[in-house]
Amino acid sequence: MNLLLAEVAQATQRLADAGVPSPRFDAEELAAHIHGVKRGELHTVGDGDFDARYWEAIARREAREPLQHITGSAFFRYLELKVGPGVFVPRPETESVVGWAIDALRDMDVAEPVVVDLCTGSGAIALAIAQEVPRSRVYAVELDDGAHGWARRNIEASPDAGRITLLRGDATRAFEDDPSAAGRFDLVISNPPYIPLTEWEYVAPEARDHDPQLALFSGEDGLDTLRGIERVAARLLRPGGVVVVEHADTQGGQVPWLFREDQGWVDAADHRDLNNRPRFATARRAAP
Template structure:
């Protein structure tokens, strides 16, 4: 958020959907919210139980007083710093709606780069086995199972509450029969003797200094355990580079999302170990390196 302007816009005489959106957009903008129009639409559509696009058709409709009260409460909480995704209980990722709660990291578009690269790797494999480390909401595991119809996925997380959310998302999208969920810290949750064609992960990678500088809606509301990557942000990458080889089939691939300043450091961790042949890193849509992968020799 930018520095807020505390001037409150004047309310309209009739609270139609259009008027609510106009007033709320202006109000959120003055409070420093980055996408005020979009967030107003998402919150009002949630309250009215409709799709965002339906608001245009219903622009002259006057919502009930109870709905307006609920909407007002959501706007108050948003201005207090709560992320919209938690307020409405979901976030779209790879064209699918995912349930999110404060127990899980909110899926980001950057992570779709990892899913896209993983799907390229899985294409043509008859029954690929995939491991998703630190699944959170399940956005990676569920998206891969949804797109790769023969893939069988194991998804781990140290948080039982996160796994509950991930299970519900797997059921919602009809892939629960092909995803096995296991609680534990990284590879500690993987069944003994299991091997995979692909290991994918979006691990915590924020440094303590970066944590302090995050936007309040991230720093104060998203789970710290899903953000904190240790003193230099590389703690989980070191463990993955050291241990992933034991869980891959010969020629299998490990693929990780990285922070935009971390590509060289993460590549170096894999390049320093003899078991890995490091692939070309992949940039996200913003032109920043986002995915580092390595093949087991």
């Protein structure tokens, strides 16, 4: 075993002892990042090329700093995004939310669908839709100044930047001063804050101590922002347009009920992620 692989084994144990959920993956990913190789190429790093900065990176991860903050990037569907302090790190479970939305857009008989991503954070959802639905026009709304800066950097670096409009504002009041926006959108999508304030102590340190609080918590039951998004979606969507919202796996029985028939919604339903956990709700705007 070469030196780097031996160090990775030690690092894996340190991360496991610190409670890191995926210690071997993280140890290998950090080794690859520091040494400028792929994870499958760690064995090619010679003993004389071992970089002691690896242990600085391991110490940061041991303290539960997000892996993506240390490497400076996060992978989401077919994208590699720049992330760091001040922005919510996109999660793998959100990929299934976006996948459903992309399928819905492709099924629509609309040549150039118009989409809004509320609470865009790093821009992950907006960028994924723009990339995978090539004729779409996507608006991305973000309130937090730090997150808005990360979204701007990611969007500006994208070949699809010309079809994405980044806006600074409150997702629960999006386009309220633009009467022409009413009924103009085909899809509203959001991964909003949805953690109840009462559950602060149960949140993983990577999120609780490093993600923006604005991206995590939303009232006593976690549904305040989702209620606001329901009102915005009702205003922005055309008849037949669709809303897609992520939620906590404990909220599957609550969120579809926000989209009531007496408020003009039909086909409200909940969906499970790849781990078979309730993950997102969808609803369709009724015809007049």
